[in-house]
Amino acid sequence: MLTTTKVVVFQVGKEEYAITIEHVISIEKVEGITPIPHLPVYVKGIVKVRGELLPVLDFEEILYHRTIQYNDQTRMIVVKTDELSIGVLVNDAKEIIDIEKEQLKQLGLVAFNKTSYFSSIANLDSRLITIIDPSKLVQSLEGIKEIQQYMKSHQEE
Template sequence: MIQEKKEEGTSQIVVFGLSNEEYGIGIAQVQEIIRPVGITRIPGMPTFVEGVINLRGKIIPIIDLRDRFGLTKKEDDANTRVVVAEVSSQTVGLVVDSVSEVLRLANDAIDPLPPTITDIDAEYLKGVGKMDRRLIILLDLDKVLTDLEKSTLEKLNKMAAEEGPGATGAKKENQAAAE
């Protein structure tokens, strides 16, 4: 199910919070966790692309998963983190409300069938991990990212088609963001 090395049938999961729910991704995909500083906005991009940052000489895009999944957005605070993940040879930063811990989950504690406990589409989920009384929703990052690329392209094409040159659609959104 989860790609990282399995020690006696367990998986290590990085657990993070997104609008009052707990999500997790396999530790093998997580490169590091940083604070969201120095984000440069990229004009004309869909709103879920927050911008880019400089990660030790590498320029990586910062994605707001809350925006992408239509979850309630929280103002950045002291707990806000960026989970830097490597997905299909691309490095991206994912903005999350908080990062709580790294858990070792027994594989039989992972329910492959995602229940309807979240607003996120089931296709982006790998399953649900149960630990004590907590439920940790496991994200399929590869799927999330392929979809992100696709929807970015779609949005850009749509903007181009609707507005012709000049993409005013993005303009309005960005204008709101800038004010």
């Protein structure tokens, strides 16, 4: 029986978040983002990773309504969801850890529709890590359907 969950821990602002490893394709340095006009403010543009075009989302913009400040630690986590694959900009992709099932607490905030993508909180000794469900995140973002259609039309070209 599986008693641990493997997650990629990353930093946005001063807080730690995580996505389960089965959603993570890769962690990349931030390079070659092509801006696309008229997209929602949280979309920084598109990027080509391993031959696939991906929309790039700024997690700091989504969570805190401020643009990410690029530095040497800034990373793009390539994440696959049911709808589409995305690149997520984070301040730092820190580590891959195993979290015991007993350390995961369900969030009362999941009922709040603006944070429905927070699936649980890992309550570790000296830190709290918010676990994000990328599929729910993508579904909750305004304008994502249009971005999906745009990406599909450009994949076929």
